[in-house]
Amino acid sequence: MVANDRFSDENGVRLNRLGITDPQALAQAETDSSLPRLERLNQMGGIQGGRYDQAHLKQIHQKLFEGVYQWAGETRADREFQGHKPTYVTGFKETMTYAPHKEIEQRLNAIGAQLGKENNLKGLSEEKFTERAAYYLDQYNHTHAFRDGNGRTLQAAFTQLGKEAGYQVEFSRIDPATLNRARDEAMVRQHAPQDAQRNLQPLKVMFQQIVSPAPGAAAEQLRDPNQARQSAPLSPAMAAMDARRELEVTGYRVMDVVANMPGAGNYERGVAVGKGVEATNLNPTAITTHLAQFQQAAEKISKHSGLQGPDAAQDRSDAKRFRTAAEQVQTIA
Known part of the structure; x- marks a missing residue:
């Protein structure tokens, strides 16, 4: 059951006209x-x-x-529902x-x-x-x-x-x-x-x-x-949406990589990155608070000795993308 779900009853069943509870x-x-x-x-x-x-x-x-x-x-806005899905x-x-x-x-x-x-x-x-x-x-x-x-x-x-x-x-x-x-x-x-x-x-x-x-x-x-009309350049609104999506998708993967690194404090650092990504997703001006943290996490991955082989290519790519996206979001926030 999802917290603060005003579309559903106390058991997580969607509110409906038919009185169905199953x-x-x-x-x-x-x-x-x-x-x-x-x-x-x-x-x-x-x-x-x-x-x-x-x-x-x-x-x-x-x-x-x-x-x-x-x-x-x-829409979800009418009852202030956010949500995410694995x-x-x-x-x-x-x-x-x-x-x-x-x-x-x-x-x-x-x-x-x-x-x-x-x-x-x-x-x-x-x-x-x-x-x-x-x-x-x-x-x-x-x-x-x-x-x-x-x-x-x-x-x-x-x-x-x-x-x-x-x-x-x-x-x-x-x-x-x-x-x-x-x-x-x-x-x-x-x-x-x-x-x-x-x-x-x-x-x-x-x-x-x-x-x-x-x-x-x-x-x-x-x-x-x-x-036909040629594909127009993205409007500023669409470009901003795209930069924030890039921050989200790479940010949660960076979170997982940092949190699973051996060493004291890495789990907590990874969790903090995830919380920062969530905060910035909901309010892009939060990037001013989290930018340095995001840059450090990206650098930690890119320089980690255990992440230099071909099996970690996706991790290194995500770290680079994450840093770039964070800096783009800062520019447009």
Whole structure:
């Protein structure tokens, strides 16, 4: 059970309209209610006039889940829920942290605006559409707007995005485990920013399995290259979000490395790094307090005699990335 979870009762079961107190029964009721609603929404073409911002995603979430949850359409910000989730997608335990709940509206609107600069992916080849769809799905997933139901909400949003760009996007063609694994691999960002496409490759491959050109002259016109807009430079808001994500993913891995080093005090130093990363994630101005600590942790790893071999290449890379990200966050904070 998660502390301070105002979406759930005292036993950790989500508050619901049906009076269900068994989590398995509630999960089944949610599926039985939301999947037909998802199918109907997709058939209708999604939320007409949606701009892929907070208002758009909240409307989708409400339509999908209002049959079960009284909080359908509320973001995590409405009940001040933060949360994080573990994943073992790399073979090791990783911590997936989401956008600070206070920033959800700002972030969703920034992502929607960036997508709008690309004309909502109209005019792209199938190859390019899957590449850019992977990028944006990862951005929305990291923001993680809702307590539950993010996956189905994004399925509806990207089905609509595809239709409006001349493509059929059919998530039913893959099993949920494939989507979840690709999503998690993008979240943990094993590869450095200069190799960012490698982090998104599993999501792109996933989209390649579910995307196909929609039939008809109208869809063909939507794919006309004259409609395409070049990928615009990241807005300041998007660039800041990216720097902070880099700090998070590398910071928690640096925490683990330092905490597991032999020697007195290293465990405590590692824990302190983790707490500093969490504080900076929630409030980037905290970087002024923690920057020196982060730099020292990165240097400790890069110079450690036991971390110079090929088996520690990821650790050294993360340390270098962590230091760079910390200095970037200081600049933009």
